[in-house]
Amino acid sequence: MGRPEQPIDPGRGPLEQFAQRLRELRAAAPGSTYRAMAARAHYSASTLARAASGREMPSLEVVQAYASACGADPEAWTRRWHRLQRDVAGAPARSAPRAAPLPYQLPADLPDFAGREAETAMLLDTVLDALDEPDRRSPIVIGITGGPGLGKTTFAVHLAQRLAPEFPDGQLFINMRGFDERRLAPETVLRQCVRTLGHPDERVPADFDELASAYRSLLRHRRCLLVFDNARGEADLRPLLPGTPGCVVIATSRGSLVGLEGAQTLRLEPFSAAESLELLARTAGAVRVAAEPVAAAELAEQCGNLPLALRIAGARLASRPQWKVGTLTERFRDERRRLSELEAGDLQLMEAFSMSYRALEAGERLVFRRLGALFPGLDFGPLVAARLAGIPEADAEDRLETLVDANLVESPGPGRYQMHDLLRLYAATRWIAEDEPDDAARRLLAWYTGTAAAATRLLMPDWFGLDVPALPDASVTTARDALHWYERERHNINALVRFAADAGEHDYAWRLAYAAGGHCVLMRHWQSYASSGETALASAKRTGDAAVAAALAVNLAEAYTELRRPDEAVALLEDAVAHYEDVRDAAGLVQALCGLSHACVRRGRVDEALEHARRAYDNAERA
Structure with missing residues (x-):
């Protein structure tokens, strides 16, 4: 009916007999968990539990509150308490072996601790409710995980300090140093624990299995809180789990701890x-x-x-x-x-970042570095990592999942990944320090450009007036595929256009923007169209290709017109008209004049609009 308690021997003396009777009173009362009693008695659950521990003389006030919370007569228990006081005073002194001091190893809670209120409340309820489960047969294990810098240790200490009064037999805290060269092996941690719990040095077993057994035996009748900070993973923690239900384990790790049996894991996120x-x-x-x-x-x-x-x-x-x-x-x-x-x-x-990075294998490090340095978008799929690393998609996905488990990459949904901004900056510094220049960025830009061209050809077959080859093995094969791909990648494409221009890859910058422009027009994403179009036009001019620049200017002017920026549209279109007249390109001239007519309508200059429309009609007849 209540949480498991350390057994007591009523035959040892009057204090133990009194404690046993208090426990029997609680067991006979309905709804008599210590948490429920605490609400009625106005004493904490740990104070009430100590009153029935048999280890100390409880105060009269606590005994009266305990009895009232169980529905018993406080006056009767007042008489029993006075009788106990006389019996204890007259009892002969015990000759018990000298006990080891109880361990209270928790670091101090930070005075300026902030945030994590919801997480704290949730885990407090989880632990306290579990302690009140009458049939629990295993320890309570809480895993706190997350990437570097998220405050796992600080939060674990804060939580442990809140829980400390529930564990009168002691609290242990060990930094396992799982991600540096001073990493503590489970055997070393076990030896520390058994010594702390009072096992004489000369009797500490040398055999690992015997050591683990001694550790579990020492905890069998104790209610202890065990905090194992900075564990490398599940394998380091399994030998440290008690075998009985009276203890609580709080473990922190940069890994996921998903394989730790019976653990409730909480992955910390950045603050709000x-x-x-x-x-x-x-x-x-x-x-x-x-x-x-x-x-x-x-x-x-x-x-x-x-x-x-x-x-x-x-x-x-x-x-x-x-x-x-x-x-x-x-x-x-x-x-x-x-x-x-x-x-x-x-x-x-x-x-903090370096400790996690050093724990990776070489393949995961490569993917991590190149994603941080060479992918400017928001979220991405395995194919992005594959192109950057020059490996098959399946291998890229395996490496990404390893990075997710290491909390260096996040997975917001199936098959999609993203990096925290500061981790991205760190990855870029490692790329600068460790990588030689290669074609990784060009491979990525070529894949995006070819896939965008393939997708736009499915949606708007007549879009292409400029030469942008489609990727022959593109993953998009239907119009539905194309729409879904663009909705996932639209913001990434804008970022990649800017990235290509900044990197001096001007051909890729304008080709990618142009290939994706058809989707922008189809879906009326004019702001996106204008943003990438401005970069594309500047890149085209850098290449010296006047024909490409004129075509891109006409497209950009359409976006400006739809965004009610007709003056800017007219300026672009007048330059394009002049170019097409110089090279005698009638088809291009028709497009530019039609755009100019539309922009003049938006300016409220209907006569000018009609004149441009007539010129467009005349040139269309000659084209």
Whole structure:
């Protein structure tokens, strides 16, 4: 009916007899879990549990509250308590062996801890409800996972401190150093634990299985909280799980811990905007943050809402009272130096990322680096990683899943992946340091351009006036495929057009924008069309191809006209008309004049619009 308790021997003395009678009273009362009793008695569940532990003399007030919460007569239990007091005073002293001191190893909770309120409440309820399960036969195991910088250790300590009163037999905390060269093997952790729990050094078994058995035996009749921080993975944690239900294990890891039997895992996410501002206010000063709300919000975004990055930023501001929040925000705007700026004392975001990166195999490192440096989009599929790494799609997907398990890449949906902004910056620094120039970016741009051309040909067969070959083995084979592909990739295409232009790949920049333009027109995505079209036109001019530039100018002018920017459209179209007249391209001239007529209508110049339309008609007859 209540949580499992350490057995007591009523024959040892009056204190144990009294405790046993309290337990029997609780067992006979309906709904008598310690949590339920605590609500009625106005004492904590742990205080009530200690009253029935048989290890200490409970106060009269607690006994009266205990009895009332169980529906018993407090006066009768008052008399029993006074009788116990006399019996204990007259009992002979016990000659018991000297017990080892109880371990209370939890680090202090941070005074400026912020955020994670929902996660804390959920896990507190999970643990306390599980402790009250009468038939539980296994320990309660909580796995806290997530990428570097998310505050797993800080959150685990905060949660453990909230739970500590429920575990009167002690709390253990061990940093397993799972991702550095000082990694603790499970055997080493077991030896630390059995010594801490009072096992004499000379009796600590040398055999691993015997050591694990001794550990479980020591915990069998104890209610302990065990925190194993920074575990490498499930294999390191399995030998550390107690064999009985009275203990709770909290484990943190950068891995997923999905294979840890019986564990409830919580994957931490970056803070919300409100949580980020709360942490900045607590670390840098509430008045300071409130005085510059726009700069503070930008700083939180620059930190990617990562708790470690926010704590570092707050610490830097706290140590520089002459700085405004905007001073640091300005320094962080340079992405090339942002990671190096995120250091304060021994708090270093770069080192946190490096520990996870060093744990990867060479193939996963390559995919991670190239995604961070060479893919500017939002989310992506395995084919992107395959093109960047020059490997088959199936191998790319396997490597991406490994990165997901390492919490260096996220998977927002089946077959789709994304990277946190700061991890992307870190990956780019590793690419600069480790990779030789190759054709990875061109492979990716060629695949996107060829697939976009294939998709647009399915949707608008008459779109292409410029030569952009379709990918012969494109994954899109129907119009429905093409629409779905564009909806997934539209924002990535815009980013890749800019990326290609910035990298000097101007042919790819204009070809990709042009190939995707048909879909933009079909779906009336005019803003997207204009954005990529501006970059494409600039790239075409850089190549020196006047014919391509004129065709792209006509397309861009259409977007400007639809966006009610007719003056800009007219300027582009007049230049295009002049070009087509010079080269005697009647078909191109007709398109430019039709666009000019449409733009003049939008300007309210109907007479000019009619004149351009007549010229277009005349040239169409001659074309």
